[in-house]
Amino acid sequence: MSSLERIVQDELAEAVEIRVRGRVQGVGFRPTVWRYARQLGLGGEVLNDGDGVLVRARGEHAVVKMLIDRIVSDPPPLSRIDAIQMQPYAGALPDEFVIANSEQGTAHTEVSPDAAVCADCARESTDPFARRFRYPFTNCTNCGPRLSIVDGIPYDRAKTTMAPFTMCAECAREYRDPSDRRFHAEPVACHVCGPRAKLIRLDGRPFTFEQFSMLDDVDAACSLIQKGEIVAIKGLGGYQIACDATRSDTVAQLRKLKRRDGKPFALMARDTAIIRRYCSLDEQEAAELTSAVAPIVLLRADGSERLPDEVAPGLQTLGFMLPTTPLHLLLLRRMDRPMVMTSGNLSNEPQVTDDEELRERLGGIASFALTHDRRIANRVDDSVVRIVRGRPRLLRRARGYAPATLPLPQGFEAAPDLLALGGELKATFCLIKDGAAVPSQHQGDLEDVSTSDDYVKNLSLYASLFQHVPTALVVDMHPEYLSSKLGRAAAVDSAVPLIEIQHHHAHVASCLAENRYPLGAPPVLGIVLDGLGWGDDGALWGGEFLLADYCGYERLGTFKPVAMLGGAQAAREPWRNLYAHLMAEMNWSEFTMNFRELEVYAYLEAKPRNMLDAMVRNGINAPLASSCGRLFDAVAAAIGVCRDIQSYEGEAAARLEALVDEDLLLNEDEALAYPLTIPNLRGSGPPYIEPLAMWHAVLGDLILKTPASVIATRFHKGLSKAIVAMTRKLAGGSDGTERKFATAALTGGCFQNRILFEEVARRLERDHFGVLSQAQVPANDAGLALGQAAIAAAHLIESNKNTREGNKPCVSAFPGGS
Template sequence: MATEEIRVCGIVQGVGFRPTVYRLAKTYGLCGDVCNDGEGVLIRVSGSEEAITEFLARLQTECPPLARINQLTRTTYEGEFKFDDFVISTSVNNTIKTEITPDAAICPQCQQEIFDPFSRFYRYPFTNCTHCGPRLSIIRAIPYDRCNTSMSAFVMCSECGKEYHDVENRRFHAQPVGCHVCGPAAWLERADGKSVTASMFSMLDDVDAVCTLLQKGEIVAIKGLGGIHLACDATQETVVQKLRQRKKRYHKPFALMARNVEIIEQYCIVNAKEKELLTSSAAPIVLLQAIGKKVAPSIASGQSTLGFMLPYTPLHHLILRRMNRPIVLTSGNLADEPQCIDNDEAREKLGTIADYFLFHNREIINRVDDSVVRVVGDKVQTIRRARGYAPAAISLPSGFDNVPQILAMGSELKNTFCLLREGKAILSQHLGDLENAAAFNAYQENLNLYLNLFEHQPEIIAIDKHPEYLSSKLGKELADTNKIKIYPIQHHHAHIAACMAENGIPLDSPPILGIALDGLGYGHNGTLWGGEFLLADYRKFQRLATFKSVAMIGAKQAIYQPWRNTYAQLVAANLWDDCEQKYTDLEIFKFLKNKPLKLLNQLTEKGINSPPASSVGRLFDAVAAAIGIYRDECSYEGQAAIAMEAIVDVSSLNNDKETLIYPFSFSFLDSIYCIDPRPMWQALLNDLQQQIPQSIMAAKFHKGLANTIVGMVKHLSQENLISQVALTGGVFQNRILLEQVTKELQILGIKVLTHSLVPANDGGLSLGQAVIAAAQLIHES
């Protein structure tokens, strides 16, 4: 007989792991116990060695759907063993090392129960079990027990209690379990405060009434899993426009939800990989190619894709039961503010937007936005990492195993922060743009929560080098207060390191070539970068090449007024005089002549509010404005570039004729190669004069830029040993550019690293900051 202690680490709490252990232990006639503690799950077991080995083998193959075993260690148990059967013991509180499970979409069994008139969960909008339901959104502390969640406010009835304590039941120790008798409840309110009566609708209950309201063209605020959403019929243009005006979100695409995949397929192409994502337990918003039936035109104007998700809570399923068309389901907030999570806050902030509210009385502890993904080739590309994915830990490559605890503060936009310890990185959910005061407050609240949840005491804080980022300022304050070391990390180096880390590049690997293209990031000596070729490892980098720096006239204004970038590019290319002589009939020339060019020139010459930037993001804006796309104003960063990607002529893109490619030139200046777009602008102005269609010009630009990037890699490969290239930064969320560059580099025999687990945009930056700080610390040690 053997007596062993077995430690299991990973996502093993709140996912039905202990019942699985119990069932298998009983099957093999083992004695002992299993319990949750701060490190994960602890099993003490006695039986024959053969039985224990088979028990553990089956435990790994029959792991519950939401569980993930990262590590399983066996040691001989030396203590007093008092068990003559196998039992589930009470949770133990000690140092927190376990992981928190992301919120999970409703499982098929629970979905069946809410539509079964003979089930006690029939039409219960908060039905869940150990295989599904809320996790991060309701948790206050670890271990994940009911007393540490917002479900502590609800005392289980005898029926729920019986299932909760029945080890053979699917709801054994399902912490959010409840029913019509004892659990949370939902109700409908009118935004104008008047009473809602059953006689107003033909309805089964308040949840069912929401469907009728949506069909009638009303806007309903719906309190869901990780926040409050605003919903309306996605096929009624009048109500979609009304929602845009009231919410002050004038152009950014709206997310859509449909009852099932079959309805989505009426509006979009859905391949096998995309269907797998839609129906997964993460249930993200998936960007899909639009075809067939049309939604309201203003859902995603200027885009060729629609963002669809399936119902992921019983509440959603019950609302959409009678809905045969898509609905808008967008964050319940005023533009740029965090999503509302509290009923009173929603009444105050959304009362002028929504006509009705569907509330419930289960508190949302942690705000969790919907995740956004797309499939490029056969690989998933994460655009926003939140519900369903966060805060699942990301295992780091070899070499990072014994690093002390590190906190990385992330960026200013699309912020996430990262806790690094013991070879794992825990990224927060997407927290938004910190320049908004409410978002910055929410960022600080979430940071404190995570530090407490995981009992994380950082010995190092990593920040972005930009001195004005609020995340960097807060990082400095925390470092000063706690007297710990701070590591300022260069923005694009962090992008590349994040890509390396999620692709498993070991710490001691030789440098790779990272290509980081984005809107902008703080470079050396106060300059702004955004089109960089860096030879980098985790510790350091060398800048080998860049795009030509061009003034961002008006600084931040250049992000939202694309014409400013067009003018700056033409001046930098010494082509403005040509425009005044040869291209006076062009619309873009006439448009720019009406702007205060004399003032703009003075600002540029004197360096006032016009920092030079090597930004490829702004180059995209400049080209889009020149060919007539969102020339004057954009309401969000990248809007013009996204619209230009959407109109690309595919036949031109796939044609290898050199006449269908805009050329760029290289030069070597101050020990660095520089990509100059001047030839591209000359060719583009000629095309404008010849009235070449926008779609063909957009294709020629994409193709030319991709060829230029690949050409630079070829050139740099002759001088440096380059076998791997990492493609990162927000610009590489452009599907066409990413696919073109990847395909051509692979033809050259170069391994291409791209993002999947974390976003290529600034949402993945904190991971890069954390691993760079770790590598530098290890080197110093």
């Protein structure tokens, strides 16, 4: 339970009013309180209102305290209590404890995330003697759809996509019975009255069910998949595409049809026993898989059995999840091997949610579709988690997490309501409402028109769900980000103030906010490693060491700025970064003299070098970027990994990480790690990480025909050592003076590389630095919106405070402040 606050009177009145705030509506909170109160013999009532749940109870002091203790220690599974407050109550109360009608008011409570099928509903769905045997939409207050079916507030059946389905008498009885776990479960349904699954062909050809051995349409879809067919599945927050993951020909065909050249496919298995055949699975990973969120969990692919390389090309991890709905559970009932369960879309497009688009957008991929007649109101992707250094860390925050709130740190109690619009890739937005942050689900890349349209739709949805009217709009300072352009236009239209935030400062603030780092606490060293972002000097940044708090930052160090040949094209074609890095360290004559025997020399010699050199010389479409991500691309290209093109963002770095030999990482002599030095930029520039010596070592190892795994390992270790050396240099204190900072915040997409993150964190802690990192929001650009919101809130809080006190407006303490 996060941030639990109790205000308890010394002397209780005979009757008390208990206010419970947090995620307490639509999760079975009232019937749970009702049951506890009746068991304890208390009189009174429990009801929903605009601030959460109100409990009014009459009884002895000790018994009321027992009620509170039970509420706190054993709340409903999907709830989260943020605060409990208690005061005397003078009104009349019934002798027998009841659930009272809700009071209307401004909404200050959370809309619940979608939850995976619970154990009770799973048993019912597979019990031949249960009323809901093989019903694909079984749910209760402890599981089932929430955000994906919501059209508006208040959250009741009439404002969801269950509205067209009139409850039968038996479901209505369960819905009205406080002792039943389906009490006020808005999606409650059964075979008689609820949605129905249907198997259809997408290619227009006729078929008969007699050709399948089947119990129903869901079972027939399983038979098709077992026979090698590709089937579209209407999931909780969008269509998915499924096939047998053990059939290399089918998986390869799916890649071709989906235009997904290299990005790994997500997998779904019936149970953890099947997963363990392909992956090692520790206790934490098993707990994540079986949680109410049921995310995709990245696991080490080191089991006794192997899946085809086409599932996750070039990687040593597999992304597995367990069945998230009864439909998935029944689909996999007879499946003793994994299914690919990937998003229902063409590469880089959003998932299909609209049945009318099904044939047009997925008909060229899947021959069949297992669909149903409950509309998906809101697109929600599967969440992705990886256990790193003993913590589950989100790589994609979506189903099961959104739209849950995150409490803001101490000092943000007076934060005004505002809206931060995030970045352009892996886009999310974030509301500040009632002193808490509300990050949206993962939206995707806004360059895609459909994704951009969905982003705008969700902005409207969240404004409605949270009755949110921002007092300020917050954007990245990049002039061309689509999210920033949208925010700038909206600020003009609505006459709302606009606040622009530097990209890497937002990354640091996101890490601070998630870790509840207080507003007035000392600055930290933000180590921000990513692809690129717009710097306050108009250059492209991407490997930054920022002394930062919420109100400002100073750029203390950086990576060496190297030309991005072709601009954005350099992010897609790693060889461009390799050539740029080599030519930034040596001219072509030197490279020829020392390394012409290498295969990579012949490869680069065939490129249009004169044109590339002219681009750099004349500053045409070759901006300098201090990007850690592009350094990873260059090293990968040097050893032949994704040299020509990356089929998805970060592919080269992911494959380079997969090559690391962890035994060698731990046991090889530290002196063999590739050296990177730390000189200063020309003039009065900050210190930077210089890879010249590293490149000579890499090329020397290539001459010696050193295995790629050894090169990848030495690079990761050497880079980690350089990052920590830079931190020590910037902190000072070696002469006995006090360090400039005691804590480092590790953030940016490059820190989703497990090897890099673990090595840097371990070495920093060994040098007695505190380490902050991200888990509840991704370290990549999906975390930007939270950081933007925190920085803007800090500025507005300080400005309002200074205005009240007659002081000057809030000014950053750092020369590079936002």
